[in-house]
């Protein structure tokens with residue numbers, strides 16, 4: 001094979017200075033979990049955007065990555081020193097239907113060991129076909145990869161566990177999608193790991209030894225405090241339920257709609273993963289759906305807690321053979337543990353909503369206070385983010401009889417807590433973002449970027465990286481989409 005057809009891993013002097021420190025613990029799992037395969041080189045690699053701050057936190061030199069080495073690594077034309085590329089195998093329920101999947105367009109380069117001692121996956125997304133590509137081309141378009149970059153970084157700045165985006169590299173090649181040819185790109189994704197509920201479903205399709213190995217690996221990597229539990233698979237299930245309950249409560253706090261909560265898109269680490277047709281709500285409506293293919297609203301904003309529980313039930317099913325040697329006791333253990341999700345979600349959600357209202361103390365009527373506000377927002381189609389931001393800004397309430405009544409009961413409730421008004425404002429400001437990735441702003445930034453102008457995208461990212469900054473005046477970034485823009489659609493064909 002010719003030199004250029006295969007990425008080489010021969011390190012150059014600048015490569016070793018870049019700070020790569022890759023290990024491969026996942027590759028030591030049984031063979032059925034991975035397939036060794038290299039990225040397919042592209043015609044004209046070029047770094048479109050680099051996350052310098054993230055790079056430095058990973059122990060990588062941003063300057064080294066910004067140069068031609070970075071372009072070659074991020075496009076998959078050359079492997080960083082120590083890389084050992086593989087595609088991960090997994091299964092999953094997509095819209096409720098079980099399928100064999102696997103990384104069809106992503107390749108794991110390895111696990112970077114950060115200066116703080118963390119182990120994070122470095123994955124290329126859009127890096128060419130793998131044995132799991134089925135009919136896909138293994139590629140990604142520039143627009144959706146920049147979109148993942150923007151939204152994942154916004155989620156991180158909002159304080160929500162998420163995979164991160166290190167870089168987007170243009171390939172200089174075209175990808176063909178419904179609407180014709182689009183510029184191609186590769187996203188470099190950083191994740192606590194890429195182990196999914198679907199990875200367990202895949203393991204359960206195979207042998208029990210593989211399943212046990214995956215349980216052990218996941219516990220050691222993400223829940224070391226539970227690794228020595230009496231019943232490790234049960235401890236894993238319980239820990240994942242807790243993290244997912246906390247995660248979904250955070251999504252609900254900021255109005256995030258994931259859009260495609262298939263079981264292969266739920267990470268065992270508790271990070272938000274696989275940004276496809278996701279978007280933030282503006283007018284408050286639990287039935288909000290953005291994905292063009294989610295016609296029945298399975299993944300609607302208000303359905304997310306129930307879907308998370310459905311997905312966790314699939315995880316529990318996969319774990320059944322190792323929860324207990326007999327089926328009935330295994331089912332009983334799974335059901336008892338799954339039964340905790342609703343309470344745990346409610347706990348996290350209520351705690352988050354209390355903070356949004358500036359409440360430090362707990363009163364039994366708080367849930368009703370919150371419900372009444374949400375119902376008013378729903379009826380009046382009020383903007384979710386801006387309604388809460390207005391409460392944090394402590395301005396005069398809107399001229400609406402019903403709202404004024406609600407505002408009075410809230411003010412009375414605030415007066416019953418020992419904390420000062422100023423402390424409450426501070427809590428509200430720390431819990432209610434001013435800046436979220438508004439759909440029309442994201443679209444405008446992506447359109448400009450695809451025409452070669454990265455200015456709007458960089459300005460948007462700058463605002464989104466301080467979402468709780470009430471001192472910043474960027475009124476154009478706070479407005480909901482112009483009237484008539486209510487049919488915002490996101491697409492899965494990314």
Ligand code: AMP
Nearest residue numbers: 101102103104105133136137138139274
């Ligand atoms: P997603 O909707 O991004 O979670 O992807 C679902 C599955 O489809 C995963 O197994 C992906 O690897 C695969 N996939 C998505 N797009 C492509 C593509 N362009 N080529 C090959 N596989 C793909």
Ligand code: MG
Nearest residue numbers: 264265273274
């Ligand atoms: Mg996926």
